Every structure is written in C-alpha cells, then in structure tokens.
Amino acid sequence: MRFRRLKTSRWLRLAGALVLLWLAVLAADRLWPLPLKEVAPARVVVAEDGTPLWRFADAEGIWRYPVAIDDVSPRYLQALIQYEDRWFWDHPGVNPLSVMRAAWQDLRAGRVISGGSTLTMQVARLLDPHPRTFGGKFRQLWRALQLEWHLDKRQILTLYLNRAPFGGTLQGVGAASWAYLGKPPARLSYSEAALLAVLPQAPSRLRPDRWPLRAQAARDKVLQRMQTQGIWSARQVDEAREEPVWLFPRQMPQLAPLFSRKMLASSRDEKVVTTLDAALQRQLEELALNWKSRLPPRSSLAMIVIDHTSMKVRGWVGSVDITDDSRFGHVDMVTAVRSPGSVLKPFIYGLAMDDGLIHPASLLQDVPRRFSDYRPGNFDSGFHGPVSMSDALVRSLNLPAVQVLEAYGPKQFAARLRNAGLPLLLPNGAEPNLSLILGGAGARLADIAAAYSAFARQGKAGRLRMLASDPLIERPLLSPGSAWIVRRILAGEEQPLPDASLPQTVPLAWKTGTSYGYRDAWAIGVNARYVIGIWTGRPDGTPVVGQFGFISAIPLLNQVSNLLLARAASVKNGLPTDPRPPSVSAATVCWPGGQALPAGDSNCRRRLSTWLLDDSQPPTLLLPDQEGSRGIRFPVWLDEKGARVAADCPGAKASTLDVWPLPLEPWLPVSERRAARLPPASTTCPPLHQQDLIPLTLSGVRDGAVIKRLPGENRAALALQTTGGEGRRWWFVNGEPTESRGAATTLSLEQPGEYQLVVMDEAGQVATASFTLQ
Known part of the structure; x- marks a missing residue:
C-alpha cells in the first residue's frame, strides 16, 4: 500500500512539474512573442x-519584394x-x-563555429537577431520552436523567402531576382536558382555584381x-x-514615381499591385525626357493612358522629369487642378443632342455677344457667322458652345459631369455659369480622360x-448614339x-484646349483602344506665350497614339470595333430651319447631310432674345x-418664310439676307411693318468701363x-460728331474724365456706352 502511495505521489509530482513547465512556456510565449510585424x-x-515600379524602404533602408511560395520557381525551392x-x-x-554535431564542434573550439541551423532557425535569427554566443543560440532555438508552434511549414518558408539577406539593402528572393537578374523569381533558370539559393550564406562576400568568381x-x-x-x-x-x-550593377526600380507615391497611399499592402504596363510606362517616360528640350523653360508635361475597354490605367507620367526642380518635377500634373480650356465642348454637344436641342447639322450662331460683363470671343479673334454643330466642334468655336450651354443650362451641365466623375471646381464657391465651357472652372487631367471614355x-x-483589385465602375453620361456621333x-x-x-475601327478622335493666358495646353484623344490625355504648361500657372493645344500637345498626342496602336495591333484580339448604334441614322436637313424639307421647297436655302439621333430633327436653336419677327419662322400674308x-387685306393668304x-x-450673301428674301410689299394694301431691322451692336468698349493710358x-x-444696323454710321463723343462714317473707327483720347459714346445708323438705331478715362 505504501509503495502504491509513493508511486502515485511521484506521478502527481511529475504531472505537476509538466503543468508548471507548460505554464512557464505559455508565459514565456506571452512575455516574448514572435516579432512578426514591423512598424514601418x-x-x-x-x-x-x-x-x-518604385520601392519604399523600411526604417533601416531595406528593400523587399513580397512573394508567396507559388510566386517562386520550383527550381529555387529545390535548391534551397x-x-x-x-x-x-x-x-x-x-x-x-545537426544541433548535436554543431554543439560538439563548438565545445571543442570553445566558441560558436557551427550553428547546425535549420531554415526555421535561420528565420528565427532574421526575425530576432542575436549574438553568436551560447545564450544567443538558446534564444534562437526558442524562437524556432515558437515559429513551429504558431505557423505551419509553408508560412515559415514564406518568411524565409521574404527575409533572407542578399547583400546590401536587399532582402528576400523577390527583391534579389529583380535587382540582380531583372526578372521575376518565378522564371529562374537552374543556374540562377542555385546562385540565389547560396547567396544568403554570405551575401556581402558572394555578391555577384562585385565578386562574380x-x-x-x-x-x-x-x-x-x-x-x-x-534532384x-x-x-x-x-x-x-x-x-x-556576370551581372550588371544592381538596378533599383525607378518607374512612375509620382503614380507610385499616390498608389502607396491607396493601399496598405506591402506589395501594391497596380494596373500599369511597365514596358509602356518606360517608353512614355523616355518620350517625356526626349520632349523636355522642346518645352519652354520651367515648363512641364503630363500624360495618362487608359485602356477604355477595361478602364485600366496603363501609363501615367506626372511630370517631365522628377529630378528637375526648375520644372517642378515633384508636382503630379495628372492630378493637379487646371483650367481645361475647350476640352469640355464635346460633352455639351452630346448632352444637348440627348435633350433634343440640336443635331450635328444644327445651325448655330458664331456672332459677337455680351452677357453682362462677360464677352466671350474665339481663339482666332474673329467670328464666322452661321456654322453647324459639327463644324463648331471641329473648329472649337467658342460662341456656338456658349449658345448651346446657355440653352442646356450651366448648372445641369456641371451636375451631369460631376455625377459621371468629372467635378468642375469653381473659384470661391461660385455658381456654374456660361464660362464653364471655355475653361472657367478647374478640372484634373485624370478626371477629364476618364470622362472621355464615355465616347x-x-x-x-x-x-x-x-489598382489591380479595383472593380470596374461606370456611370451613364451620354446615350450610346450621341457618344458615337461626337466621337x-x-x-x-x-x-x-x-x-x-x-470604318468599324475608329481613327484617333481628338480635342484640344488652351486656357486663358496660354497657361495650359491640352490634347485628349480616343483611339480604337486607348484614351490618351496630354497636358503641357508651367505648374506654377505662369502664362507661356504661344503655347496652345494644337501646337504644344497634339504632336505628342499623335506620337503616343501611334506607339499604342502599334502595340495593340500585335495583341491577339486586335483592335475593338465601334459599329453604328441602331439609334443613329443618316438624313439630309435644310438651313436655316434645321429640318428636312421636300425637294424644291424654297425654304431650303442649303442642304446638309448629317447623322441624326433617334430620327430627331430639332429646329434651329435660337438665342434667348430671338423671338417673334427676329426668329427664323417668318409669317407673311400674300x-x-x-x-x-x-x-386683314382682302384675299390675303397666310404663308411661312x-x-x-x-x-x-x-x-450672308446679299441674296440671302432678309430684305432680299421677303416678297415685295403691295402698293395697294401694304403690311404694317415693311422690314425688320438688324440690331445695331457696339463692341470695343463696354458701358461703365474704366480705361487707363x-x-x-x-x-x-x-x-x-x-x-x-443699316447703312452709314454717325459717331458722337460727348455730343460732338466725329468725321468717321464707317462701321469701325478708332478714337484717340487725351483728356481724362467722363465720356459718352453714341453711334447711330441710317435707320435711326442707336448704341451707346459711357466710360471713364484715367
């Protein structure tokens, strides 16, 4: 009985010792956890x-390229x-x-000369460096056991693949493969796999770029x-x-620096996978550097390339040269807010077509107009009179675009663009106005290019x-028909x-823009597969005289488009097509009414072939003040x-002209003017109004202006x-007539003070302006 008690007591003490040991192990694991996470x-x-593309080192300057086991060549894993x-x-x-053999060698030598380390023990040393002493070796063994306790073998091997030293600031087989060999670790040859397997044993002494033998x-x-x-x-x-x-000196990744900086803030992953095409990005950056010498001093450029079939960003050049401080190379102009000039005009024409306001052959009026203190003009400083919508868009005329925006509504226009991902930023919280269409609000190149994908x-x-993980998100902006027509x-x-x-494969469709004062030059293009956005100018907003879209940006746009099409033509599926939507049909319309008329109709003064959207033929869009007899439907009685x-004359019959x-x-030719088009008045029962006068408009000075010498x-x-107006003009300054009788004159004023200018035509119409000379 006593023997049994002693035996039971021994087992209890042994069990108690094991429990205490287990508790001690748990406590040690809690007190000294595995250092698996880095702060930065x-x-x-x-x-x-x-x-x-670009590396962002940790606090110690170490560069890694995270990989998983499946990302590494099996040859390397075998050799390792x-x-x-x-x-x-x-x-x-x-x-x-291995440990006993190493311990015997160390005891005989009196120092640590062999570690007998397994891969797990090497990972333990990488995670928690220790001195080469017996105490350090014990700590390494403890960490190795911790690793096996908390992680499985694949996780431990993955840690080694990403933490093994390869010389200098390189850690991990991914970084070593790219830096030494310029290729992913999945494509290693037998020779390369063996080389990278042995490098961590003595990374400094065996660096292949320094000690190839x-x-x-x-x-x-x-x-x-x-x-x-x-094996x-x-x-x-x-x-x-x-x-x-024999290898080239290590190459650190140096592509798309500004884009990489932006993407780093968009993800928390150690390896941020983007949608960029590395080969294309390299070509675009080389192209930008080649263009640097053509740019004015302190000027920069920006480029973005989007595959519009998937909306993946394939190229992004934020500045002409990130190392050039004189050109503000550190500023990413793809995301900078700038005045877009005329690049928004295609959107207003497409939206107006969808609203039934116009069609491509609609008669628009490129004539001088004033909106309170706002008096827009054209880039060439002239006016062209009657133009079609398509002609106004191709020639980028300003007044027709303002006319259409006025009819559509600036607030509705800004709201539609904002909903589609193109916010227009107005200064000081101003309300959307007619200047939007001519660059009166800020926008970003990235947003503009994305909106152009709608075409x-x-x-x-x-x-x-x-980012590769970004889903495809799209929002309606235009109808398929209007987008097809504008493109x-x-x-x-x-x-x-x-x-x-x-042609089912659409050639390059492009639009230029130039902001006020020649500060920004734009070119946005859409070819069969890509949207291309180009900007040039000075990042600090200083005007660059003579810089405008067609001269400064279009040559670069064409070069990028040709480069992209050459690449796309070699792709398996070729270039996508763009067939005509069922909602688009061909028709012939007449000016000035803007609608189809039968052959021989005297109201058809000019016939134009055009595309129509849903067979809609909206009549000619009139300006707000063109009502009644000033419109285009002129009622007459004959x-x-x-x-x-x-x-009310006897036998009078109503007709429309x-x-x-x-x-x-x-x-207009004299034969097309209103006086020539109207039938002669009857001498026995004449109409009440013999003619409608053309309004007399004065330009060159506005009422209330202050002029300084x-x-x-x-x-x-x-x-x-x-x-x-009609006939001759008479000019009066402060009530005194001048010698001029023409439609234009030049006043030379010397005395400062208040002035009143009056001009009168033969029909008695008067235009006035009061101004101050200082």
Missing part, C-alpha cells in the same frame, strides 16, 4: 505583370531546401542531429550537390555550369482602375456613310400676285466696331 515595413509598388535543410518538412524546427564557385557547389542527390540531372547541371555569373464605352464614363465628328468622320463604307400684304437669324446677316503715353486709342 518595406513596401513596393508593382506593375500589373509584377514588374517593380536540398542545400540548406533537407529535412525541413519533417523536423519540429530543430534538427537534433566567388559567386560562381558557390553556385557550382550547389549544382554539384543537386546532381549528387539526384537535377547531369545534363541540367552541366548546362547550368556553362552560364557565367468609346457607349456613353458610360468609367472610373479609373489604378465620329472628333475623328473627322462627321459625314454620313453607308455601313459598308463606314395676295394673288405674290406681294406682301397686311393680314424661313429666314436666317438677324445676327447672321453680315455673313499706358505708362508714358499721353493718349489712349480705342478701336471701336459695330455689327448689324
């Missing part, structure tokens, strides 16, 4: 194919495990035989072991030995996909063609002889001009 880990931004730790998949983190000897040692163990065949090893170890995506504007106009294919003759009579809007009269000048010269 090394990160890398990569292209879609995995090519590193067979050479470093043959029993890696079987031991519990420590190989007892040492590295080759170490590599051959690994190759020999692989052959001896029967690789003799032929494979012999061919691998023939490859010399290639059946009217839906896609959101930019910059064809911008591509120079505004004239209708039969489907058999209509007697039996065809003469014009009053409505389509006439041109009065502001267009100065640009130039420094050093005693006089101020005012160039004045009138449009409209």
Whole structure:
C-alpha cells in the first residue's frame, strides 16, 4: 500500500512539474512573442505583370519584394531546401542531429563555429537577431520552436523567402531576382536558382555584381550537390555550369514615381499591385525626357493612358522629369487642378443632342455677344457667322458652345459631369455659369480622360482602375448614339456613310484646349483602344506665350497614339470595333430651319447631310432674345400676285418664310439676307411693318468701363466696331460728331474724365456706352 502511495505521489509530482513547465512556456510565449510585424515595413509598388515600379524602404533602408511560395520557381525551392535543410518538412524546427554535431564542434573550439541551423532557425535569427554566443543560440532555438508552434511549414518558408539577406539593402528572393537578374523569381533558370539559393550564406562576400568568381564557385557547389542527390540531372547541371555569373550593377526600380507615391497611399499592402504596363510606362517616360528640350523653360508635361475597354490605367507620367526642380518635377500634373480650356465642348454637344436641342447639322450662331460683363470671343479673334454643330466642334468655336450651354443650362451641365466623375471646381464657391465651357472652372487631367471614355464605352464614363483589385465602375453620361456621333465628328468622320463604307475601327478622335493666358495646353484623344490625355504648361500657372493645344500637345498626342496602336495591333484580339448604334441614322436637313424639307421647297436655302439621333430633327436653336419677327419662322400674308400684304387685306393668304437669324446677316450673301428674301410689299394694301431691322451692336468698349493710358503715353486709342444696323454710321463723343462714317473707327483720347459714346445708323438705331478715362 505504501509503495502504491509513493508511486502515485511521484506521478502527481511529475504531472505537476509538466503543468508548471507548460505554464512557464505559455508565459514565456506571452512575455516574448514572435516579432512578426514591423512598424514601418518595406513596401513596393508593382506593375500589373509584377514588374517593380518604385520601392519604399523600411526604417533601416531595406528593400523587399513580397512573394508567396507559388510566386517562386520550383527550381529555387529545390535548391534551397536540398542545400540548406533537407529535412525541413519533417523536423519540429530543430534538427537534433545537426544541433548535436554543431554543439560538439563548438565545445571543442570553445566558441560558436557551427550553428547546425535549420531554415526555421535561420528565420528565427532574421526575425530576432542575436549574438553568436551560447545564450544567443538558446534564444534562437526558442524562437524556432515558437515559429513551429504558431505557423505551419509553408508560412515559415514564406518568411524565409521574404527575409533572407542578399547583400546590401536587399532582402528576400523577390527583391534579389529583380535587382540582380531583372526578372521575376518565378522564371529562374537552374543556374540562377542555385546562385540565389547560396547567396544568403554570405551575401556581402558572394555578391555577384562585385565578386562574380566567388559567386560562381558557390553556385557550382550547389549544382554539384543537386546532381549528387539526384534532384537535377547531369545534363541540367552541366548546362547550368556553362552560364557565367556576370551581372550588371544592381538596378533599383525607378518607374512612375509620382503614380507610385499616390498608389502607396491607396493601399496598405506591402506589395501594391497596380494596373500599369511597365514596358509602356518606360517608353512614355523616355518620350517625356526626349520632349523636355522642346518645352519652354520651367515648363512641364503630363500624360495618362487608359485602356477604355477595361478602364485600366496603363501609363501615367506626372511630370517631365522628377529630378528637375526648375520644372517642378515633384508636382503630379495628372492630378493637379487646371483650367481645361475647350476640352469640355464635346460633352455639351452630346448632352444637348440627348435633350433634343440640336443635331450635328444644327445651325448655330458664331456672332459677337455680351452677357453682362462677360464677352466671350474665339481663339482666332474673329467670328464666322452661321456654322453647324459639327463644324463648331471641329473648329472649337467658342460662341456656338456658349449658345448651346446657355440653352442646356450651366448648372445641369456641371451636375451631369460631376455625377459621371468629372467635378468642375469653381473659384470661391461660385455658381456654374456660361464660362464653364471655355475653361472657367478647374478640372484634373485624370478626371477629364476618364470622362472621355464615355465616347468609346457607349456613353458610360468609367472610373479609373489604378489598382489591380479595383472593380470596374461606370456611370451613364451620354446615350450610346450621341457618344458615337461626337466621337465620329472628333475623328473627322462627321459625314454620313453607308455601313459598308463606314470604318468599324475608329481613327484617333481628338480635342484640344488652351486656357486663358496660354497657361495650359491640352490634347485628349480616343483611339480604337486607348484614351490618351496630354497636358503641357508651367505648374506654377505662369502664362507661356504661344503655347496652345494644337501646337504644344497634339504632336505628342499623335506620337503616343501611334506607339499604342502599334502595340495593340500585335495583341491577339486586335483592335475593338465601334459599329453604328441602331439609334443613329443618316438624313439630309435644310438651313436655316434645321429640318428636312421636300425637294424644291424654297425654304431650303442649303442642304446638309448629317447623322441624326433617334430620327430627331430639332429646329434651329435660337438665342434667348430671338423671338417673334427676329426668329427664323417668318409669317407673311400674300395676295394673288405674290406681294406682301397686311393680314386683314382682302384675299390675303397666310404663308411661312424661313429666314436666317438677324445676327447672321453680315455673313450672308446679299441674296440671302432678309430684305432680299421677303416678297415685295403691295402698293395697294401694304403690311404694317415693311422690314425688320438688324440690331445695331457696339463692341470695343463696354458701358461703365474704366480705361487707363499706358505708362508714358499721353493718349489712349480705342478701336471701336459695330455689327448689324443699316447703312452709314454717325459717331458722337460727348455730343460732338466725329468725321468717321464707317462701321469701325478708332478714337484717340487725351483728356481724362467722363465720356459718352453714341453711334447711330441710317435707320435711326442707336448704341451707346459711357466710360471713364484715367
């Protein structure tokens, strides 16, 4: 009985000791946890194919390229495990035989000369560096056991793949493969796999870019072991030995720096995978550097390339040269807010078509107009009178665009663009106004290019996909028909063609823009697969005289488009097509009414072939003040002889005459003007109004203006001009007539003070302006 009690007591003490030991292990694990997480880990931004674009080192300057086991060549894994730790998949983190052999060697030498380290123990040392002492070795063993306890073998191997030292600031096989070999670790040859497997043993002494002979000897040692163990065949090893170890100096990733910085803030991953095409990005950056010498001093440029079939950003150049501080190279102009100039005009024409306000052949009026203190003009400083919508878009005329925006509504226009991902930023919280269409609000190149994708995506504007994980999101902006029509106009294919003759692959459609004061030059293009956005100018907003879109940005746009199309033509599926939507049809309309008329109709003064959306033929869009007799539907009453009579005359018959809007009269042939188009008045029963006068308009000075003489000048010269009116002009300054009788005159004023200017035509119409000379 006593023996049994003693035996039970021993087992209880043993169990208690084991429990205490287990509690001690748990406590130690809690007190000294595995240091698996870094406060500021090394990160890398990569292209879609995995090519590193830019590295962001950790606090110690270490660069890593995170990989998983499946991202690494099986050849490398074979060489690594067979050479470093043959029993890696079987031991519990420590190989007892190797440890005992190393301990015997260390005891005999009185110091640590052999570690007997497994891969798990090497990972433990990488995570928690320790001195080469017996105490340090014990800590390494403890960390190795912790690793095996908390992680599985694949996780431990992954840690080694990403933490093993490869010389200098390189850690991990991914970073080493890209830096030394310029390729992903999944594509290693037998020779390269053996070389990278042995480098961590002595990374500084075996660096292949500095000590190629040492590295080759170490590599051959690994190759020999692989052959001896029967892992690789003799032929494979012999061919691998023939490859010399001679490498270029390490290359750090240096592509898309500004884009990479932006993407780093968009993701928390150590490896940020983007949608960029590394080869294309390299070509674009080289192209930008080649253009640098053509730019004015302190000027920069920006480019963005989007695959509109997927909305993936394939190229992003934020500045001409990130190292050039004189050109503000550190400023990303793809995301900078700038005045877009005229690049928004295609959107207003497409939206107005969808609203039934116009069609491509609608008659628009390129004539001088004033909106309170706002008096827009054209880039060429002239006016062109009657123009079609398609012609106004191709020639980028300002007044027709303002006319259409006025009819559509600036607030509605800004709201539609904002909803599609293109916010227009107005200064000081101002309300949307007519200046929007001429660059009176700020916008970003990235947003503009994304919105232009609607012209290639059946009217839906896609959101930019910059990270590989970004989903495809799109929002409706235009109808498929209006998007197709506008794109064809911008591509120079505004004239209708039969489907058999209509190119299914659309050539480059482009639009330029120049902001006020020549501060920004833009070119946005849409080819068969890509949207291309180009900006040039000075990032600080200083005007650059002579810089405008067609001269400064279009040549670069064409060069980028040709580069992209050459690449796309070699792709398996070729270039996408853009067939005519069912909602688009061909028709012939007449001016000035803007609608189809039968052959021989006298109201058809000019016939135009055009595309129509849903067979809609909206009448000519009038300006807000063009009502009644100033419109284009001119009611007349005719007697039996065809003469014009009053409505209450005996036998009067009502008729309708389509006439041109009065502001267009100065640009019309005499035979087309209203006076010539109207039938002669009856002498027996004349109409109440013999004619409608063309309004007299004064330009060159606005009412209430304050005019200052130039420094050093005693006089101020005012160039004045009138449009409209009838016959001669009489000019009066403060009630005193001048000698001029023409439609234009120049006043030379010397005395400061208040002035009143009056001009009168033969019909008695008067235009006035009061101003102050200082």
